[in-house]
Amino acid sequence: MIVKERSDIMDRYYTYKQYLINKFNDKTYKLPIQIPVTCPNRDGTISHEGCYFCSEKGTGFEAYSSMVPISKQLEMAKEKVVKRYKAKKFIAYFQNYTNTYLPVNTLLTYLEEAAKENICGLDIATRPDCLTTDYLDSIKEFNNKHNLEITFEIGLQIANDKILDKVNRGHSVYDYVNSIKLIKSYGFTVCTHIILNLPETTMDDVYNTVKLMNELQIDIIKLHSLYIAKDSVYGKMYENDMIKISTQEDYIDRVVEFIIHLNPKSAISRLVSRIPKEDGIFSNWDQSWWKIYNEIINRLEEEQLTQGCRFKE
Ligand code: SF4
Numbered sequence: 001m002i003v004k005e006r007s008d009i010m011d012r013y014y015t016y017k018q019y020l021i022n023k024f025n026d027k028t029y030k031l032p033i034q035i036p037v038t039c040p041n042r043d044g045t046i047s048h049e050g051c052y053f054c055s056e057k058g059t060g061f062e063a064y065s066s067m068v069p070i071s072k073q074l075e076m077a078k079e080k081v082v083k084r085y086k087a088k089k090f091i092a093y094f095q096n097y098t099n100t101y102l103p104v105n106t107l108l109t110y111l112e113e114a115a116k117e118n119i120c121g122l123d124i125a126t127r128p129d130c131l132t133t134d135y136l137d138s139i140k141e142f143n144n145k146h147n148l149e150i151t152f153e154i155g156l157q158i159a160n161d162k163i164l165d166k167v168n169r170g171h172s173v174y175d176y177v178n179s180i181k182l183i184k185s186y187g188f189t190v191c192t193h194i195i196l197n198l199p200e201t202t203m204d205d206v207y208n209t210v211k212l213m214n215e216l217q218i219d220i221i222k223l224h225s226l227y228i229a230k231d232s233v234y235g236k237m238y239e240n241d242m243i244k245i246s247t248q249e250d251y252i253d254r255v256v257e258f259i260i261h262l263n264p265k266s267a268i269s270r271l272v273s274r275i276p277k278e279d280g281i282f283s284n285w286d287q288s289w290w291k292i293y294n295e296i297i298n299r300l301e302e303e304q305l306t307q308g309c310r311f312k313e
Pocket of ligand 1: 039040041042049050051054055096097098127155169
């Protein structure tokens with residue numbers, strides 16, 4: 001696998017890896033955790049179908065079963081990354097479904113279980129409409145004792161209500177903005193997930209989305225290329241030829257435009273999505289993620305572009 005050396009790409013964009021080194025002064029890795037929780041967009045509260053790109057498994061393909069105790073999940077995940085990357089510090093990543101869609105005391109029990117030796121941060125993935133002040137008050141109180149880096153990972157996908165509607169997100173851009181303002185008022189870190197090539201997305205949507213990220217001073221951005229998961233609504237649409245996916249070239253153009261307009265202070269944790277072969281029907285134009293990734297980096301290098309080179313305060 002030929003992925004560009006990190007030292008080569010460091011100048012082109014602010015990598016999440018560098019962000020973690022700046023924050024924790026050491027090699028730090030995220031360990032996915034799964035807890036028994038669902039999502040209001042799946043259990044019928046908002047809808048039964050879920051977001052059209054979301055598989056029945058959710059998005060945490062690498063996580064262990066939620067039946068496995070958290071300490072065991074962490075231990076097993078840790079073993080892998082210590083061997084492979086010589087990692088020293090870890091973030092427990094509550095990744096799958098909507099992790100604040102359960103009573104706060106239940107989540108606190110899980111957080112407590114995770115907040116053990118070598119864990120320097122907790123990442124909690126959730127929806128923008130599933131956080132309240134009561135909830136955040138309790139997490140803040142919990143963290144007064146633990147003093148960990150708490151990050152909320154919030155999906156927006158794209159700053160266009162019509163597209164959010166068509167993909168059945170069940171929330172608006174306005175909901176997203178309110179939730180980010182609320183989380184930031186508590187001093188927590190925010191990571192936002194973006195899909196730059198949902199059907200009907202235009203370059204204007206890309207510009208509007210990056211502008212919103214800059215206005216809200218999002219700390220970390222995770223960019224995704226659209227994949228088609230089995231057991232998703234998009235999966236059925238794809239098999240019936242009802243969905244048009246952007247070309248690879250278009251996706252690369254969008255990522256490049258996003259990066260060069262993004263405030264250089266925001267870290268980027270991903271440029272291209274991945275899905276295990278057995279879970280996907282379409283992914284990255286039938287190429288490895290790193291080929292697309294390398295093309296993005298090559299474009300930035302060839303055109304001497306860097307993150308934020310077109311960013312205006
Ligand atoms: S909000 Fe997240 S977990 Fe829920 S359906 Fe959408 S992608 Fe899946």
